[in-house]
Amino acid sequence: MTALSDHRTAARPTMADVAAEAHVSVKTVSRVVNHEPGVRPDTAERVRAVIERLGFRRHDGARLMRQGRTFTIALVVEDLANPFYSQVGAAVEREARIRQHQLITASAEGSPSRERAVIEALVNRRVDGIVVVPADESASSDAVLEASHTPIVYMDRPVRGTPRDTILSDNHGGIRSAVEHLVAHGHRNIAFYGDDPAFWTARQRRDAFVATQQSLGLPTTPRVSMGPHSPASVHESLSQWTTGPEPITAVITGNNRITLAALLALRELRLPLSLVGYDDFELAALIDPPVTVVHQDPAAMGQKAAQQLFARLLGDESQAQTVVMPTRLIVRASGVRRGTPNR
Amino acid sequence: MTALSDHRTAARPTMADVAAEAHVSVKTVSRVVNHEPGVRPDTAERVRAVIERLGFRRHDGARLMRQGRTFTIALVVEDLANPFYSQVGAAVEREARIRQHQLITASAEGSPSRERAVIEALVNRRVDGIVVVPADESASSDAVLEASHTPIVYMDRPVRGTPRDTILSDNHGGIRSAVEHLVAHGHRNIAFYGDDPAFWTARQRRDAFVATQQSLGLPTTPRVSMGPHSPASVHESLSQWTTGPEPITAVITGNNRITLAALLALRELRLPLSLVGYDDFELAALIDPPVTVVHQDPAAMGQKAAQQLFARLLGDESQAQTVVMPTRLIVRASGVRRGTPNR
DNA sequence: TGCGGGCATGACAGCGTTGTCTGACCACCG
DNA sequence: CGGTGGTCAGACAACGCTGTCATGCCCGCA
Structure with missing residues (x-):
C-alpha cells in the first residue's frame, strides 16, 4: 500500500507550505490564489512567486468540501458507446464545461440494480445534480435521490412517482x-418493427404506429413485431408479410439497431420495400437506397436536460416540467415507393 | 445565493447527527458505516437503525480527502460524440467502474489551450490518474502533470518529452x-486521402502509404492529398487523378470522416473505384459497395489504456512503455477490383 | 497629541470524515 | 485479591481549504 500513494505523498505543497515560505498567513495565500481583494501588490507578488517556485496547486477537493458543493454533475446512461448516448454525453459535458463544472459519466448497462448502485455512489459524492436515462420506469433509485435532495433530470424515458423534470422525444x-410520409407515397400495408416492449420508448412508438394507422383508416392487419430483434427475426416475419394477402410494401423500424437488422434482412431477401427508420445515423445517406429516418436530436436533448438541471442548481423552484422535443423526418430515397403496390 | 444551496443545506445528516441520536461517538458510527471490527452487535444495530431513520449517507468527498485519493480517473478527448472516442470512453468507464472508480470525461475540442485548462482542473481535483488523447505533440500540459505526479497514459498519439505510457494503433x-490488399487485387495506381497533417496519426498514415508504395515497387506518382477534406475537395482531385495518365483505380482514406467524404464524391462522380477506409464504422457493410476497412479497436485501446493506468495506480514503477495495438483489415466488397484497370 | 477609520493581514474554527491513541470495563489467572 | 490482557468505545487531531472575526498599523484630522 505504500507504493500506491507514492505519487500523492510526494511533495504536493499546500497553502501552509506556501505561507511559511512567503512569510505570510495561510489566509493570505488563499486570498492571492482566489484573487480576493485586500492584499498589497507586493505581498501578492511575493506569494505568487513562491506558488510558482513550489508548484503549488489549490486542492479543489478541500475547497469544495468547505464550500459545500462539488461543481460536478453526472450523467447516467445505458451504454456510452451507443451513438445516441454519446451525443447526449457530449452535449451535457459541453454545458457543464462552460459553467465550470465537471461531468462524471457512468453506464448502468441497462440494469436497474446497477443504476441504483451508480446513483448512490454519485449521491455519496455529493454531485450537484444528475441527468439520468432511467433503466426502468419504477426507478428504484428515485427514493435515494428524493432523500438526498439532489436535483435530477430524466431523459428519453419518464419515471413513475414523484414528478421530475423530464426531457422526452416526440415519439x-x-x-x-x-x-x-409512407401513405403519401401510396403505401397502405406497412409493417412496424419495434424494440423490446420492456422499453417505454418501444411501447410508445408501437402505440403511435397503431393509432396512426387507425386514424388514417389503413388496414389494421396486425403487422407489428416487437423485439428484441435480430436480422434473422426480421427476416422471418418479413418473408411472411410480403407473401400473404395484402403484402406489405413498406417497413418502419423503431430504432437504430432494428433499422440495421431490417436493412440486412431486406438485402438478403432482395426485397425493394420502402423503409423509414427511427433515429438518424451517420451515413444513412450512403446506404443504398438512402434511408429515410425520423431524426431525434440527441445533442439538443442533452443540452436541454443539462440546461434544465443547471436552472435547478441556480435555484429554479418551479414545478417539475416535461419537455417533449420535436422530431424531424429526413426524407431520403428509402421512403419513396419502389416496389409495385398490389392494389 | 441562498436558493442555490437549498438542496444541500436541507437536512443532510452527518455522522455527528447519527452519533448524537444513537448515543455513541462519531468514531463508532464511522466504524459501523465502514464495517470495521470492534463494535458490539447490539451497538452496531442501534447505529444502523439511526442511520436508516435519518437517511444518513457517508460524504465521500470528506472521506476521500482524509484518505488522500479520490477514486476518480479522467479521460480527456477531442470530441465525445465521435464514435471512436465514445467507444474508448465506454471501455475506460467500464474498467473504472469494476475497480470502484468514477470517470470524469472532458472534451478539449482539439484545442491545446483548452486541453491544458481541462487537465489543470483535473489535477486540482486530484483525480488519481488521467487518460489523454493529446491535442498536440508538444503537450503543454505535460509539465503540469509532471509536477503533480499524476499518472497519465497517452492514447492514439504520442507526446514529445518525458517518456509516458502510450497506447497507439498500428498505423x-x-x-x-x-x-x-489493393495490390493483391490488381491495383497499382492508388490515391491516398489523409487528414490534416497537423495530426500525428495523419502523418503516420501518409508516411506509411508512401513507404509501402515504394517497397512494393508501385508507381510513386504523388497521389497523396492531405486534409482537412470535404466531399468537394476530394471530388476535385479525384476527377483529376482518374482522367490523367495512369489513372488511379483505388483510393485509401485516412479516417472515418474522409471515408465519408470520399464515398460521397465517388457517388457523385459515378466512379467505380475501389476503396479502403481507415477506421471501421457502423453500417460499413451496408454501404454500396460494402466498404473494406482497416479496423482499429477503440474499445481495446481504451481498455488497455485504463489497465495500464490502474497498474500505475497500484504501484507499478516500471519504465514507461508504448503499446502498439494491431489493426485488422476487414475485407468487404469495396476493395475488390471493379473498375477496369487500364493496363 | 489623540482618535476615528480604512486597509492589510492573521488567528481560529469548521467542512465531514478517518487514523491514532487512550481509557473504561470485564474476565481470567495465579 | 491484584495483575494482565482483551474488547469495545471515545477524544482528539488532521486532511487542505475558506469564512468570520480580530488585530495592528498608518493616515488624516481636530
Missing part, C-alpha cells in the same frame, strides 16, 4: 410523420 | 495491409 409525432 | 501496419 408519437415522429412515428406519425413516418406513417404519413 | 503503419494498418495502411500497409490496405495497400497490399
Whole structure:
C-alpha cells in the first residue's frame, strides 16, 4: 500500500507550505490564489512567486468540501458507446464545461440494480445534480435521490412517482410523420418493427404506429413485431408479410439497431420495400437506397436536460416540467415507393 | 445565493447527527458505516437503525480527502460524440467502474489551450490518474502533470518529452495491409486521402502509404492529398487523378470522416473505384459497395489504456512503455477490383 | 497629541470524515 | 485479591481549504 500513494505523498505543497515560505498567513495565500481583494501588490507578488517556485496547486477537493458543493454533475446512461448516448454525453459535458463544472459519466448497462448502485455512489459524492436515462420506469433509485435532495433530470424515458423534470422525444409525432410520409407515397400495408416492449420508448412508438394507422383508416392487419430483434427475426416475419394477402410494401423500424437488422434482412431477401427508420445515423445517406429516418436530436436533448438541471442548481423552484422535443423526418430515397403496390 | 444551496443545506445528516441520536461517538458510527471490527452487535444495530431513520449517507468527498485519493480517473478527448472516442470512453468507464472508480470525461475540442485548462482542473481535483488523447505533440500540459505526479497514459498519439505510457494503433501496419490488399487485387495506381497533417496519426498514415508504395515497387506518382477534406475537395482531385495518365483505380482514406467524404464524391462522380477506409464504422457493410476497412479497436485501446493506468495506480514503477495495438483489415466488397484497370 | 477609520493581514474554527491513541470495563489467572 | 490482557468505545487531531472575526498599523484630522 505504500507504493500506491507514492505519487500523492510526494511533495504536493499546500497553502501552509506556501505561507511559511512567503512569510505570510495561510489566509493570505488563499486570498492571492482566489484573487480576493485586500492584499498589497507586493505581498501578492511575493506569494505568487513562491506558488510558482513550489508548484503549488489549490486542492479543489478541500475547497469544495468547505464550500459545500462539488461543481460536478453526472450523467447516467445505458451504454456510452451507443451513438445516441454519446451525443447526449457530449452535449451535457459541453454545458457543464462552460459553467465550470465537471461531468462524471457512468453506464448502468441497462440494469436497474446497477443504476441504483451508480446513483448512490454519485449521491455519496455529493454531485450537484444528475441527468439520468432511467433503466426502468419504477426507478428504484428515485427514493435515494428524493432523500438526498439532489436535483435530477430524466431523459428519453419518464419515471413513475414523484414528478421530475423530464426531457422526452416526440415519439408519437415522429412515428406519425413516418406513417404519413409512407401513405403519401401510396403505401397502405406497412409493417412496424419495434424494440423490446420492456422499453417505454418501444411501447410508445408501437402505440403511435397503431393509432396512426387507425386514424388514417389503413388496414389494421396486425403487422407489428416487437423485439428484441435480430436480422434473422426480421427476416422471418418479413418473408411472411410480403407473401400473404395484402403484402406489405413498406417497413418502419423503431430504432437504430432494428433499422440495421431490417436493412440486412431486406438485402438478403432482395426485397425493394420502402423503409423509414427511427433515429438518424451517420451515413444513412450512403446506404443504398438512402434511408429515410425520423431524426431525434440527441445533442439538443442533452443540452436541454443539462440546461434544465443547471436552472435547478441556480435555484429554479418551479414545478417539475416535461419537455417533449420535436422530431424531424429526413426524407431520403428509402421512403419513396419502389416496389409495385398490389392494389 | 441562498436558493442555490437549498438542496444541500436541507437536512443532510452527518455522522455527528447519527452519533448524537444513537448515543455513541462519531468514531463508532464511522466504524459501523465502514464495517470495521470492534463494535458490539447490539451497538452496531442501534447505529444502523439511526442511520436508516435519518437517511444518513457517508460524504465521500470528506472521506476521500482524509484518505488522500479520490477514486476518480479522467479521460480527456477531442470530441465525445465521435464514435471512436465514445467507444474508448465506454471501455475506460467500464474498467473504472469494476475497480470502484468514477470517470470524469472532458472534451478539449482539439484545442491545446483548452486541453491544458481541462487537465489543470483535473489535477486540482486530484483525480488519481488521467487518460489523454493529446491535442498536440508538444503537450503543454505535460509539465503540469509532471509536477503533480499524476499518472497519465497517452492514447492514439504520442507526446514529445518525458517518456509516458502510450497506447497507439498500428498505423503503419494498418495502411500497409490496405495497400497490399489493393495490390493483391490488381491495383497499382492508388490515391491516398489523409487528414490534416497537423495530426500525428495523419502523418503516420501518409508516411506509411508512401513507404509501402515504394517497397512494393508501385508507381510513386504523388497521389497523396492531405486534409482537412470535404466531399468537394476530394471530388476535385479525384476527377483529376482518374482522367490523367495512369489513372488511379483505388483510393485509401485516412479516417472515418474522409471515408465519408470520399464515398460521397465517388457517388457523385459515378466512379467505380475501389476503396479502403481507415477506421471501421457502423453500417460499413451496408454501404454500396460494402466498404473494406482497416479496423482499429477503440474499445481495446481504451481498455488497455485504463489497465495500464490502474497498474500505475497500484504501484507499478516500471519504465514507461508504448503499446502498439494491431489493426485488422476487414475485407468487404469495396476493395475488390471493379473498375477496369487500364493496363 | 489623540482618535476615528480604512486597509492589510492573521488567528481560529469548521467542512465531514478517518487514523491514532487512550481509557473504561470485564474476565481470567495465579 | 491484584495483575494482565482483551474488547469495545471515545477524544482528539488532521486532511487542505475558506469564512468570520480580530488585530495592528498608518493616515488624516481636530
